[in-house]
Amino acid sequence: DQQVKQNSPSLSVQEGRISILNCDYTNSMFDYFLWYKKYPAEGPTFLISISSIKDKNEDGRFTVFLNKSAKHLSLHIVPSQPGDSAVYFCAAYRDNYGQNFVFGPGTRLSVLP
C-alpha cells in the first residue's frame, strides 16, 4: 500500500502558465515533506520542502502548500518554463525517526513552448 501517492502520472502545461502537481499521503505521522525534480539520466535533485508546522513555503517560482487535515500537498510552479519539464517526486518522512524517506511514484511535467 503506497503511503505517498501522486495520482497524475503526467501533466502538460503551456509555458508561462501555472503548473500544479499534487501529492497525497496516508501516514499521519509524516511531518516533513519534500519535492524532488529529476531530469533523464540524472539523479533526483532537491527542490523545496515544508515542515508540518507550516502550511506554505515559497522559493522563487516554486511554492509548496500543505493541508494536514486532508493529508495533501501541492507544488505550484509560476510561471512554468520549458526547463521545468522533468519528473517530480513527492517525498515524506517522520522527522527524527530514522530518516525513512518515502517517495511517491512521480509526475512527469511537460511545459510546452
Place this chain on the structure above:
Amino acid sequence: DAGITQSPRYKITETGRQVTLMCHQTWSHSYMFWYRQDLGHGLRLIYYSAAADITDKGEVPDGYVVSRSKTENFPLTLESATRSQTSVYFCASSGQGRNEKLFFGSGTQLSVL
C-alpha cells in the same frame, strides 16, 4: 569535488552473475541509502545505513546485500542477478539532524539479460 558518486554509470550483466554497485560520498553524512527506480513505482528503498556497520532493510531488499565498513562507502551487491533487477539504481545520503534532505548520486543503469 565534494558530493556523492556512483559507479559504474551503466552495467550489463547476465542472469545469475554477481554484481556490485559502488557509492561514495564526501560529506561525512551519517545516513546512506539505496533506491531503485521503476516505472509506476517511483523510488523504492532497498537498504539504508544509519552509520558505519549499521544497515537495515528497506521496502524491497530481497536479492540484495549491503555493507558499510567506512562512513563514506556503501556498496550494493546483487548476489545472483535476475531480470527483475533490471532497473536504475540511485544511492543517496543525508545528515542525521532535523529537516534533513536526501542528496542523490547520478544513478547506475543496470540491465540483466
